[in-house]
Amino acid sequence: MKEWLAEYGMFLAQVVTLALIVAVLIALIGKARGREDHSRLRIEELNKRLRGRQRRLRLSGMDRKHRKMALKRFKKEDKNEVRTSPDSEDEHQKQTVWVLDFKGDIKASATPQFSEEISALLGVVSESDEVVLRLESPGGLVHAYGLAAAQLDRLREANVTTTVCVDKVAASGGYLMACCADRIRAAPFAVLGSIGVVAQLPNIHRLLKKNDIDVELLTAGRYKRTLTVLGENTEEGREKFLDDLENTHELFKHYVGERRPQLDIEAVATGEIWYGSEAVKNGLIDEVGTSEAYLLERMTQARVMTVALEKKRGLAERMGLAASMGVEHGLQRVYEALEAGGWQRR
Structure with a gap:
């Protein structure tokens, strides 16, 4: 019995030692990875995505024979495009429209990521290119949105053509960002203004x-x-x-x-809001229309590319973030409800 206990104790000590070694190795690997850049730049060409969807819709209404013929035609079109694209592009086809997204909360938390996306673009954007920002924000802290607007000013200072598209809301700090663009386009019932x-x-x-x-x-x-x-x-x-x-x-x-x-400015800086169809009359925006319609129009003239920097997070960070986001989301909803109270007109 004593020998068995001794052997068991030795085995247990070996297991504990091995577990400690594995834990230390995992901690060291995690620390080393923590120093690495876990961000990933995701780029997608909207022209190809749209063409793929339209092709699937066409194929869905064909019988087997015509579907097979259509697939061959699509492959031929793709090959011709690859073969001719480097040398025979005209000026319109060479142009690229880069699409960014900014969804703002009270603290404009997306600003650091937005700043890095703009830094990446500034190194590749050409004079004929355009940057489109799909913006959604009810506003928030002054210093936070001042910094976010300053990121758009970087494009302005680099003489990059910029367009802001507002489908829902760009009020207060959101409009502070929007006004940095060369052109502002908003949906008919998008909320704009609140310059106060x-x-x-x-x-x-x-x-x-x-x-x-x-x-x-x-x-x-x-x-x-x-x-x-x-x-x-x-x-x-x-x-x-x-x-x-x-x-x-x-x-x-x-x-x-x-x-x-x-x-x-004195007429519009009263803290009031206007809907898109009204805002075009007083000069807050330049035209009425949705971002989807605008990008669809641009696809006929240029390549339209979405750019998004995605951050990878560890398990512990994801769990902590989920808890904090739950609390912040609750506060955000209260804030938005208070802000929206001024948008409901009788």
């Missing part, structure tokens, strides 16, 4: 005072803190807070006015 600044915060000072709870707020600098959630707010603090909002609003108006000089 808003801030709100609760104050529970009276509740705390009622329960004999004191809050000490110590600052160095007269306006280090203007309004607070816990402390007693002063009239001076409120006036300073409003001055800051007005200053931000003036910067917002100046930014839009520089990029769309045809706008009567």
